[in-house]
Amino acid sequence: MEAVIALSIGVLFASGVWLILRPRTFQVIIGLLLISYAVNLFIFIMGRLSVNQPPLALQAGTDTNLFADPVTQALVLTAIVIGFATTALYLVLLLTSRGLSGTDHVDGREPSA
């Protein structure tokens, strides 16, 4: 399990890094999406892996070691929603830049080849 999820984070992150180094704005937005998946997972696993132990339905006196870490979950939940907001902002920026400059290159102009 650990190896699988670690490798997967690596693959997601590598794909994202590759994409944000590309010259077209759409590639960058997809790259940011993938990086945010990888980073969210990364933060999430800081609470270690636990199967079938959601931090729910606690009763007083229950052994708290039986539950998954709620802190990383709360952090990631806000991160997901903020991620949506930044994606939206980036998308609108890239559209505006495209409308103003007539190109979808990240620098706002085609490279002088």
Place this chain on the structure above:
Amino acid sequence: MLLLVLILIPFIGCIRAALQPSSERSREAWLAAAVGLIGLAILAFQFPQISQGEVLRYQIDWMPAYGLNLVLRMDGLAWLFSLLIVGIFLLVVLYARYYMSPQDPVPRFYAFLLAFMGAMLGVVLSGNLVQLVLFWELTSLSSFLLIGYWHHRSDARRGARMAFTVTASGGLCLLAGVLMLGHVAGSYDLDVVLAAGDTLRAHAWYRPVLLLIALGALTKSAQFPFHFWLPHAMAAPTPVSAYLHSATMVKAGIFLLMRLWPVLSGTPEWTWLIGGAGVATLMLASFIAIFQHDLKGLLAYSTISHLGLITALLGMGTPLAMVAAIFHTLNHATFKASLFMAAGIIDHESGTRDMRQLRGLRHLMPITATLAIVASAAMAGVPFLNGFLSKEMFFAETLLVGSSSNYWMAFAAVVMGIFSVAYSLRFIYVFFGRPASDLPRTPHEPPRWMRFPVEVLVVLCLAVGMMPALSVGPLLQLGAQAVLGEQLPHYDLAVWHGVNLPLVMSFITLTGGVLLYAVLRRRFNLAQSSRPPLLHRINGQRLYESLMLGLRSGASQLEKLLGTRRLQPQLVLLVSVCLAAGVAAAISLPSVWTAAHSTPLDLPFALLWLLGCVCAVAAAWQAKYHRLSALALAGGAGLVVCLTFLLLSAPDLALTQLMVETVTTVLILLGLRWLPPRQPQLAPSPRSARTARLRRSRDLLLAILSGLAMAAISYLVLMLPAAPGISQFFLEQAVPQGGGTNVVNVLLVDFRGFDTLGEISVLAIVALTVYGLLRRFRPAAESMALPPQQTNPADPAARQIPEEQVNGGYLLVPGVYLRVLLPMIMVCALYFFMRGHNMPGGGFVAGLLFSVGIILQYLLAGTQWVESRMHLHPHRWLALGLLAALATGAGAVLAGYPFLTSHTAHLELPLFGMLHVPSAFVFDLGVFGVVVGATLLILTALAHQSSRAHRLAHANDDTPHQEEP
């Protein structure tokens, strides 16, 4: 307490003055005068205490642990300087009332002047060294603003910039010096520092501390080699020159040297550095002053030379020299301020300050002429005037310091005296001769009250000169006592000490000066020569200009070398640095590669992630030419992430991720329409193909390395046992304190509610930004036409508007069931919302679900159909949501609890049974509102673009020759 008032009223007056309408001239002056009078009253009230030798202190603790407090401290020296600052301020205000022209924005002038006075009082009253530096920089700043007051003039702007650069750089040196001094002394408190003189002088840091503080003081007091800024500062209005650049601000450096005299002086280094700078300055500046043609220029160089004299006195380091320095500071302030005012009057009434044109003013303005002649005589050191007394003390000290064998110092003093007599004569000469007829205006006496300040100051010169012991004696005693304490020497303020060596020196200087002036005038055509002989090559200003130029070109060179505006190299750099930093940090970590904590491998999970990884890599592969598939593939990876959350005990995350995934996909789909079509390049040149291949290999390597690093760190973390964190606390306290069994939700809306409040604010801001950006959106010309898929003639739907497609076209079936689904989705959202505190759900999930329900209707029937039936007002959702969240927090504050404290109530309702209503519920309602508002605002703003683009496209079809709107 009175000290605090003394410091604060100038600043209050400054704000008050700045708010006055610019047409008010007298009211401004009255306001400033009132501030000055209050200050004077406070000083008078404190005189009895100060004269008893008391030190008044007022302290407000700010960061006591770091020794940073607001300390106001008034001893004799500070009192004396405060008197100088406030007294001359009053005279200058009166003078400026008549000097400033009606066209000038007077409120700004008085506001700056008041701010300067406050800053200057702050410098002299500071009981904490760091605080002193702060006020010190404030004086530099207000001086900058005042020199640049006539900012339409380029010389004013340049002079202001130069003065600020020099004095503020000095201020930075001073700050460093003061910090080191405070470190050595163990405190920044002035009383402690003043007692630590012996410690400092023996410390290894003594030389750097002395050098840094001296740099601060010498730049401020315009000492060689930093003297060049002062003549350029004369571009300021004359009241400013009289106040800042002769009487007060330039004396700040002197004040600092006096203040720290007990700590720093008494070493050969002090004498060489301070005394050397002083002597060099007084010789150089008094010589250059003779050759000025501008009245104010002459006065500026003369000021520099007199400051040099005071600095030289301080450098000698004997107690008697200190007394003389304080005495000369007072004398110089009186005669020089009056001379500046007189020069201003001449300028004001005749329209020029050029001494080559001015002649015979004695006949046209007899009273002003008399006053100015008396003041210049004081400057020259004529007996029975105050300048004579302090200069005599200076001569006596120069004789003393060189002992009986070394007369160089005394010689320098005599030479400087001769020069100063010569330039005083040069100044006086404008009043003699035949009246000039070629002046821009015919001069006459100024208004009565404009001359009054000059009269006051000249009377003071006379009073001090004739009855020194009666007039200035007690004040001088106060100041000297404060600095010297036990060391206070016996001195005798009298006009006549009998015939002695200093008197002979005075006599030599007077006759020598007259002779020098006569010779220069006859032989060397002084009236017309354009530059001082010999010394014009020593040009600090040119040095400054070339230094500034070098800095600027160096910076642009560096920027060209190191900077780029292109995003890709920046990102490459960013990723590389992060990678390197991570690797460097990882080297020191323990390597745990044993599978000690491994959870047994779950085959479906591994397969799931195989799929996820394939999706991610494929998305990366396809994102350039196949945007739609890349989006779908990225969404696939997102779904795998979502399932992972579900499996790994995070149902809330899974729900949120699923909804966000949906909304994001819709969002990007809406945006895809406006991106340019991308065709594969046909035949790139071999060279560019090679560089492109190189670039891609580099990026690929970087990506793979980052991925590996990320995987390695993740694995490493997972192998290490979890450190005991704060999670246990939340798990234990969620029910007793938060009143909910879903710990994640309790965390979000209760324990970490403030964080969530910040987050929904960000969400609202982003939504409004998106809305604002899209209001001004101009789609590119080629993406305005309908896409080919929608105009295919073979498709019957192409001729229908979306509404017709739903109500009778090919979307009839989905139309029916999606409309049936709408209320169900709403109920679902409500359900998730209500149970959020105890079970997976909550405001975020419910809000997203609610938005998805509405967006589905948009997708189905188009914006027009939906919006003609539903009025959504996403802005109001945003506002109400934020208000609800804030109101929850404010409610807790009103009830006496910390912000956002939660309270739980259980309501017994018929039909529903027991209802669990925590106040966090209202907060969650706020979250819900903001999420719905933000999502809908962003998506509908994007969706509206296509209907707008159609209108634009149609408008273009109708009038093909018009410019694109």
